Amino acid sequence: MSAEEKRTAAPERAQKIIVAIDGPAGAGKSTIARHLARHFGLLNLETGAMYRAFALKALRSDVSLDDARALEELARETEIRLEPGDQENLVLLDGEDVSGLIRNPTVTDAASRVSVFPAVRAWMVRLQQQVGARGGVVMEGRDIGTVVFPHAEVKIFLDAAPEVRGQRRYEQIGQKGTTPAPPPQEVLRDLRARDERDRNRADSPLKPAPDAVILDSTRMSLDQALAAAEAIVAEKLNLTS
Numbered sequence: 001m002s003a004e005e006k007r008t009a010a011p012e013r014a015q016k017i018i019v020a021i022d023g024p025a026g027a028g029k030s031t032i033a034r035h036l037a038r039h040f041g042l043l044n045l046e047t048g049a050m051y052r053a054f055a056l057k058a059l060r061s062d063v064s065l066d067d068a069r070a071l072e073e074l075a076r077e078t079e080i081r082l083e084p085g086d087q088e089n090l091v092l093l094d095g096e097d098v099s100g101l102i103r104n105p106t107v108t109d110a111a112s113r114v115s116v117f118p119a120v121r122a123w124m125v126r127l128q129q130q131v132g133a134r135g136g137v138v139m140e141g142r143d144i145g146t147v148v149f150p151h152a153e154v155k156i157f158l159d160a161a162p163e164v165r166g167q168r169r170y171e172q173i174g175q176k177g178t179t180p181a182p183p184p185q186e187v188l189r190d191l192r193a194r195d196e197r198d199r200n201r202a203d204s205p206l207k208p209a210p211d212a213v214i215l216d217s218t219r220m221s222l223d224q225a226l227a228a229a230e231a232i233v234a235e236k237l238n239l240t241s
């Protein structure tokens with residue numbers, strides 16, 4: 001195929017492609033996923049929002065976040081839907097739009113705790129495979145390239161030093177301004193605790209897929225990271241078309 005043919009085939013290819021973006025908290029997954037989705041005309045699906053919605057249900061239900069069996073039962077009577085939104089995804093928990101209720105520190109911590117249980121993960125993975133089945137998506141999370149879509153055409157593992165991720169998170173919380181930002185040391189401490197849990201759980205720990213491209217944004221500006229991610233996808237589209 002000539003270079004010109006490859007270029008014209010790329011947009012069609014993009015309609016079906018699955019781009020998996022994994023990485024720890026604060027690495028910039030959401031911003032990069034949103035950018036790639038817009039740039040390549042794909043749907044952006046944030047799987048973390050689904051774990052967050054389930055965590056919210058667990059908190060509301062008074063179920064212990066350590067009780068695997070009770071959480072499994074709760075999952076059986078829970079319906080979670082994820083729809084692409086303008087900025088963040090729309091998350092429907094049993095039909096209720098909870099998109100604005102799942103980004104606070106209590107739900108953040110609870111999401112990381114409920115996501116260690118295999119039954120919860122198996123259920124989520126099934127849902128995520130259904131929403132992404134038709135392709136044409138950028139899906140971000142912790143296990144997309146390893147478990148949810150191991151055959152994704154593009155896999156990016158986004159990373160950055162914990163101190164840098166902590167600082168970015170701190171600034172994000174400040175910008176949102178909905179809740180007073182905790183001190184930076186506290187944000188970093190919570191982020192490290194979450195990293196620890198996400199990376200060391202027995203089921204689907206956070207780790208790069210063997211065929212993922214590692215993108216470390218520690219020393220990159222946002223624009224540089226966006227450009228690097230865009231180049232990775234563009235290259236794959238050309239190579240695989």
Ligand code: DC
Nearest residue numbers: 047048049051111112115141142143
């Ligand atoms: O990406 P996030 O911060 O919204 O994710 C919240 C929590 O959900 C995170 O601590 C781990 C869990 N999670 C997961 O285990 N697997 C995913 N694919 C996405 C999120």
